[in-house]
Amino acid sequence: TAATVNAHADWTELADENLAIGHYIAYRWATAADPATWTLVTSASTRDAHVIFRISGAMNPANRAPQIGTVASGSSTTPDPPASVDPPGNAADYLFITMCCSAGEQADDETYVTTFPTNYSYTTNEKTCGVAGTNLAGLIGVATRQLNTAVAEDPGTFTVSENASWRTQTIIVYPLVKKTTTGIAR
Numbered sequence: 001t002a003a004t005v006n007a008h009a010d011w012t013e014l015a016d017e018n019l020a021i022g023h024y025i026a027y028r029w030a031t032a033a034d035p036a037t038w039t040l041v042t043s044a045s046t047r048d049a050h051v052i053f054r055i056s057g058a059m060n061p062a063n064r065a066p067q068i069g070t071v072a073s074g075s076s077t078t079p080d081p082p083a084s085v086d087p088p089g090n091a092a093d094y095l096f097i098t099m100c101c102s103a104g105e106q107a108d109d110e111t112y113v114t115t116f117p118t119n120y121s122y123t124t125n126e127k128t129c130g131v132a133g134t135n136l137a138g139l140i141g142v143a144t145r146q147l148n149t150a151v152a153e154d155p156g157t158f159t160v161s162e163n164a165s166w167r168t169q170t171i172i173v174y175p176l177v178k179k180t181t182t183g184i185a186r
Contacts, residue, residue, distance in 0.1 A: 014027065015068060027066055069081070087150055096155065114160065122143045
């Protein structure tokens with residue numbers, strides 16, 4: 001079901017697409033006072049899948065917020081995420097997060113994504129909310145890559161178990177900049 005995630009005062013949205021297989025991407029600067037769980041409320045009844053990362057060593061988003069690419073969409077078993085936005089020309093240790101989403105009737109048994117993009121890691125970063133053969137729900141697969149580069153990163157394709165409509169996205173998270181006595185080290 002098309003739905004938006006209602007505004008959450010503690011999170012900054014990068015995307016809230018209001019589509020049946022749309023993305024909701026948000027971030028926040030975590031603190032020790034954070035609650036153990038967060039509640040996100042949608043504008044309509046929906047069966048959605050979420051993946052949340054806690055990232056260390058990132059730049060404070062007040063100084064340089066994560067950025068997303070231009071969403072890609074299609075219908076196949078090989079969702080192809082967009083290349084990331086260009087890093088600012090400096091070689092640094094960026095974190096790239098790429099994802100594919102679709103709707104389907106699948107058990108939550110880590111079989112939605114059969115192959116993640118080359119050179120990207122995954123540790124059960126996929127979630128499905130349906131019951132195989134029973135109901136339609138959100139499916140999401142996410143992979144990450146930490147890469148020292150000065151150019152845009154093109155993650156390559158996922159391979160998924162269902163030939164269905166999909167949407168993909170790539171996020172770049174900027175690294176913490178450390179000052180040294182001889183200049184700036186990244």
